[in-house]
Amino acid sequence: MQQVKGVIARSKGAPLEVVTITVPDPGPGEAVVKVQACGVCHTDLHYREGGINDDFPFLLGHEAAGIVESIGPDVTEVAPGDFVILNWRAVCGQCRACRRGDPQYCFDTHNAIQKMTLAEGAGAGAELSPALGIGAFAEKTLVAAGQCTKVDPNARPAAVGLLGCGVMAGIGAAINTGEVTRGKSVAVIGCGGVGVAAVAGSALAGASPIIAVDIDAGKLETATKMGATHTVNSSVVDPVEAIREICAQTYEGAEGADVVIEAVGRPETWKQAFYARDLAGTVVLVGVPTPDMKVPDLPLIDVFARGGALKSSWYGDCLPSRDFPMLVDLYRQGRLDLDTFVTEEIELDQVEAAFEKMHHAGAGQRVLRSVVIL
Known part of the structure; x- marks a missing residue:
């Protein structure tokens, strides 16, 4: 296991905190990803405001791209060193939708089994609920390997990471x-x-x-x-x-x-x-x-x-393994301008300010996406 910095929402409406979290070594079917970029999505704000559920504390962030650092047993989808976009729809391959050839409608998607935890301070040891099973406002995160989609490593992380949620939707x-x-x-x-x-x-x-x-x-x-x-x-x-x-x-x-x-x-x-x-x-x-x-x-x-x-x-009825590489290729060819979606690049301690810009989006602050760069 290792300790890294991450952004949490400790309770409903509480100010965000940059804290130290513990990331377990990956178990069977899991991967640890070194996050390079993560977009600030309205869904993260909904989590902080208690609009999704009340499983606080939340480790926020989910529109992300990064490098696979390590994998657990039985992982075949990715390998250490792969550049990946994270998704929140790791398909099971076994449910009735998957068996009939419609994995984009998988009824039993999954996330990592192990939990990341608070490493120190108030509530040390408490299990974190990662936003959409990802939790990528962090230097590193633990996910199910099926949540990692390998794409062209020459693509800009801040741009293609946004395919992980809003742009793909x-x-x-x-x-x-x-x-x-x-x-x-x-x-x-x-x-x-x-x-x-x-x-x-x-x-x-x-x-x-x-x-x-x-x-x-x-x-x-x-x-x-x-x-x-x-x-x-x-x-x-x-x-x-x-x-x-x-x-x-x-x-x-x-x-x-x-x-x-x-x-x-x-x-x-x-x-x-x-x-x-x-x-x-x-x-x-x-x-x-x-x-x-x-x-x-x-x-x-x-x-x-x-x-x-x-x-x-x-989620745009997407199948990440099919759609992400195709859209990244179109981006690399200059046919899909993902860079326009990146309004600003920020640091971990500026996510709260990005939330404020969402609240005032109609008052001249036209932010498509603030993107955390790690």
Whole structure:
């Protein structure tokens, strides 16, 4: 075992602390990874605020890339020295989804068995709950080997590590869940990190038009850089009517977009997505709602009459072993601009300040991702 620095949330709403943690030697099926970069995601903030569960203390951080330092017995996926992106969907290979050939829907994903612990001070010896089974706001972390996906070692860790969560969620919502292809029209409602990634994924797939919707002009500007062909400021115009008008100009008779991706996670924007899609169109919910939110009042006849599909996208329906290397290759070829998502590079003791920027994101601080560099 070894001791390293890591960022923990000790209790709900408490200030983050940089503390010394103990990382066990890897056991069967486990690996220790030396973290090089880790993005600051809204999910980490949700953990700190008690929005996920109350298994405090949490070791935060999960959008990460690094180098495998050591592996336990029976590990065949990776070897020491491999450059990897960490994921929170290590598939089991045995459940009914895996057996039928749909491992991206694995119903029994797993994490490391052993626990990292507090090394000193108040609560020394207490087991830590790693965020999404990763806990990468740390110099080193212990994960299941299946959570490590080997990729091109020449890629920039700060950029490709973001594929570990938010960027993959957005790209996957478009390509995997929404099945966006050449010739389809797409609208993305909400252009934070996940929404902008959905725009980028739609552009990769050859969609047109790609309509970005938000209330922030700066976010719409970023969406344009990532491939949006049209933008709609929904604080000024009705987004449903604007989307319909743009699509009708491109495809005669169109009543909306073929695929509408909702990346906000609110009832009112989901309802906009529902009515902004074309007949037989698809709505993809990738924004994360809170437990108290309800589907808005929606006449069942409208659900029936419009046809199509209403989907939710969890982690972009990705299979890390398939999707991460492909997207890193596209990044290395200059076809996927992951660098744009890296707004700033910070240190471990600046994660709290990054959380504050999330709270004030609408007040001129347009941060797609703060990334901790270790």
